[in-house]
Structure formats: structure tokens, C-alpha cells
Amino acid sequence: MKLIISMMVFSLCSFSALAKNDIEAGRVKSASCVACHGMNGKVSVPMYPNLAGQNAMYLEQSLAAYKKGGRTGGQAEVMRAYVANLSDEDFSDLAAYYASLKP
Numbered sequence: 001m002k003l004i005i006s007m008m009v010f011s012l013c014s015f016s017a018l019a020k021n022d023i024e025a026g027r028v029k030s031a032s033c034v035a036c037h038g039m040n041g042k043v044s045v046p047m048y049p050n051l052a053g054q055n056a057m058y059l060e061q062s063l064a065a066y067k068k069g070g071r072t073g074g075q076a077e078v079m080r081a082y083v084a085n086l087s088d089e090d091f092s093d094l095a096a097y098y099a100s101l102k103p
């Protein structure tokens with residue numbers, strides 16, 4: 001019984017490990033980002049930052065910082081609205097997706 005439970009716990013853990021940094025999931029979730037950050041993470045309006053090819057860890061931390069209010073000033077409030085309802089998993093998927101794009 002103990003073995004079965006630990007096997008279940010293990011498979012759940014490995015499933016969630018696989019679910020993180022999911023480029024394809026990130027691509028789907030990026031639909032709400034396209035208007036400002038462009039189709040392939042490259043902007044056509046220069047007041048917005050390009051995201052294509054940026055470091056995944058940096059992107060993930062930036063998104064989390066907007067949500068927690070750690071990034072303020074500039075146009076941070078614009079971003080905050082878009083990340084308010086996203087989870088840490090969304091952040092890592094989005095970061096993996098944008099990091100995978102050609103700069």
C-alpha cells in the first residue's frame with residue numbers, strides 16, 4: 001500500500017514537472033499578449049518591449065514581479081493588469097515560449 005501511494009505521489013510530481021516550462025502551452029497562453037508584444041514576441045509599436053529570445057528565467061521573474069507589485073513606475077501598471085490572474089505555471093510556460101522564439 002505504501003509503495004502504491006509513493007508511486008502515485010511520484011507520478012503526480014513528474015507530471016507537474018512535465019507541465020512546467022511548456023512551450024506549446026505558453027504559445028496558446030500568449031494570445032492575450034500579442035496585441036502589445038507582437039505575433040512572435042517582436043513588437044511593431046516601439047513603446048513595448050520585444051520578448052523573443054529573452055532569457056526564460058528573466059521573463060518568468062519579471063512576470064512574477066509585476067504580479068506582486070515588485071515592478072512599478074514606467075508602464076508597469078499596464079502589465080500588472082495582464083498578469084493579475086495568471087499563475088506561476090502560466091509564467092513559466094509563457095517564459096519558455098518567448099525564450100524559444102528567434103530574437
Ligand code: HEC
Binds near residue numbers: 029033035048049076
Ligand atoms: C496592453 C499592452 C500589453 C499587453 C497586452 C501585455 N503587455 Fe507585457 N508589457 C507591456 C508594457 C508597456 C511593458 C513595459 C512595462 C514597464 O514599464 O515595466 C511590458 C513588459 C513586459 C515584460 C518585461 C519585459 C522586460 O524586458 O523587462 C514582460 C516579460 C511582459 N511584458 C510579458 C507579457 C506577457 C507574457 C503578456 C501576456 C500575458 C503581456 N506582457 C501582455 C505591455 C503589454
